[in-house]
Amino acid sequence: MNDYNACLDTAIDRLHEEGRYRTFIDIERRRGQFPHAEWKRPDGTVQDVTVWCGNDYLGMGQHPVVLEAMHEAIDATGAGSGGTRNISGTTVYHKRLEAELADLHGKEAALLFTSAYIANDATLSTLPKLFPGLIIISDELNHASMIEGIRHGNCEKHIFRHNDLAHLRAILSGLPADAPKVIAFESIYSMDGDFGPIEAICDLADEFNALTYIDEVHAVGMYGPRGAGVAERDGLMDRIDIFNGTLGKAYGVMGGYIAASAKMVDAIRSYAPGFIFTTSLPPAVAAGAAASIRFLKENQDLRDEHQAQAAALKLRLKGLGLPIIDHGSHIVPVHVGNPMKCKMISDQLLENHGIYVQPINFPTVPRGTERLRFTPSPVHGPSEIDELVNAMDGLWSHCALNRADMAG
Numbered sequence: 109m110n111d112y113n114a115c116l117d118t119a120i121d122r123l124h125e126e127g128r129y130r131t132f133i134d135i136e137r138r139r140g141q142f143p144h145a146e147w148k149r150p151d152g153t154v155q156d157v158t159v160w161c162g163n164d165y166l167g168m169g170q171h172p173v174v175l176e177a178m179h180e181a182i183d184a185t186g187a188g189s190g191g192t193r194n195i196s197g198t199t200v201y202h203k204r205l206e207a208e209l210a211d212l213h214g215k216e217a218a219l220l221f222t223s224a225y226i227a228n229d230a231t232l233s234t235l236p237k238l239f240p241g242l243i244i245i246s247d248e249l250n251h252a253s254m255i256e257g258i259r260h261g262n263c264e265k266h267i268f269r270h271n272d273l274a275h276l277r278a279i280l281s282g283l284p285a286d287a288p289k290v291i292a293f294e295s296i297y298s299m300d301g302d303f304g305p306i307e308a309i310c311d312l313a314d315e316f317n318a319l320t321y322i323d324e325v326h327a328v329g330m331y332g333p334r335g336a337g338v339a340e341r342d343g344l345m346d347r348i349d350i351f352n353g354t355l356g357k358a359y360g361v362m363g364g365y366i367a368a369s370a371k372m373v374d375a376i377r378s379y380a381p382g383f384i385f386t387t388s389l390p391p392a393v394a395a396g397a398a399a400s401i402r403f404l405k406e407n408q409d410l411r412d413e414h415q416a417q418a419a420a421l422k423l424r425l426k427g428l429g430l431p432i433i434d435h436g437s438h439i440v441p442v443h444v445g446n447p448m449k450c451k452m453i454s455d456q457l458l459e460n461h462g463i464y465v466q467p468i469n470f471p472t473v474p475r476g477t478e479r480l481r482f483t484p485s486p487v488h489g490p491s492e493i494d495e496l497v498n499a500m501d502g503l504w505s506h507c508a509l510n511r512a513d514m515a516g
């Protein structure tokens with residue numbers, strides 16, 4: 109007889125022993141008061157907290173333009189879409205959103221998925237069906253959704269060291285010249301906040317006749333004059349074959365997509381099970397996302413404020429001598445380098461200061477590089493920043509963590 113419960117206990121105990129068991133903090137954001145939220149403590153009491161680790165980077169999740177579009181769509185059309193895209197689930201809202209996305213990235217077409225995770229998984233696992241003998245070359249720090257997609261695609265794959273162009277070139281040089289190839293990478297890697305070398309990778313793709321697949325999840329809405337991402341900022345959009353993005357982070361709603369040529373989108377649409385066999389997004393979600401994209405195409409102010417907030421927070425924390433990982437993006441990782449202390453600082457920030465930042469430990473990041481990862485936004489005001497900086501100052505001393513030489 110199998111003891112199924114004992115197996116489950118073993119699996120969960122393994123995580124406890126490795127200090128990797130995840131606990132979720134129960135919070136409820138308050139519309140109009142972001143970044144404030146209510147934390148429902150395990151004992152049932154409620155405490156006001158400031159969220160410092162959200163991915164709603166620009167506060168669009170409470171923006172009146174987005175909410176209005178969602179309310180309107182719900183009142184007009186009801187709750188769910190009522191079907192898969194193929195069978196009664198394609199609405200004018202989905203079509204409008206896809207047109208908005210294609211225009212955003214300067215591509216002929218776009219294709220919606222229920223999340224960017226699914227978009228990565230479904231697209232990357234489908235490409236080998238379209239290009240027989242496909243070889244995927246993937247950055248080692250690519251997001252789990254890309255790794256899973258590549259795995260599910262069951263084709264030949266090669267991993268290049270993170271952002272290492274020489275290694276990428278060496279791999280490409282060793283592959284058959286006539287084999288179809290895709291280079292898969294990200295524009296911003298969210299744990300360090302560093303940028304992928306987009307132009308140099310596109311140059312290599314040209315040289316070796318490969319397609320380029322870029323995940324701009326942590327850049328869309330936030331970079332480029334219309335918020336299309338880092339490729340737009342750097343004038344490289346036409347050199348990317350397939351864009352992947354999310355509607356759940358800077359756009360503040362939910363959903364994911366790819367943008368590419370009409371032919372590419374038609375083929376993925378026709379062959380990807382992760383697109384075909386699932387209920388399409390609720391029309392109200394599509395309406396909210398489209399409103400958010402449209403708004404951010406025309407509002408550079410919010411992007412400027414966002415960058416200014418990130419720069420200000422980095423400056424303040426650096427001023428205390430805290431080891432900030434700074435690659436010039438909007439993400440503010442503070443290196444702790446010890447899983448216990450990382451968790452302890454996070455616990456105390458929450459308990460004693462009402463500051464919510466999730467500790468980032470192994471396996472999300474390598475052991476010894478445990479960190480706190482702050483995501484400042486235009487809705488974090490001066491008082492919230494002051495509170496965070498003061499709390500970090502105190503806890504850093506309390507935990508006897510090193511500071512940089514202040515004169516250095």
Ligand SMILES: *Cc1c(COP(=O)(O)O)cnc(C)c1O
Pocket residue numbers: 223224225226228251253294298323325326353354355356363364
């Ligand atoms: C969050 C994330 C995704 C998944 O996006 P969702 O829309 O939340 O599924 C994909 N890629 C990267 C790099 C991410 O950080």
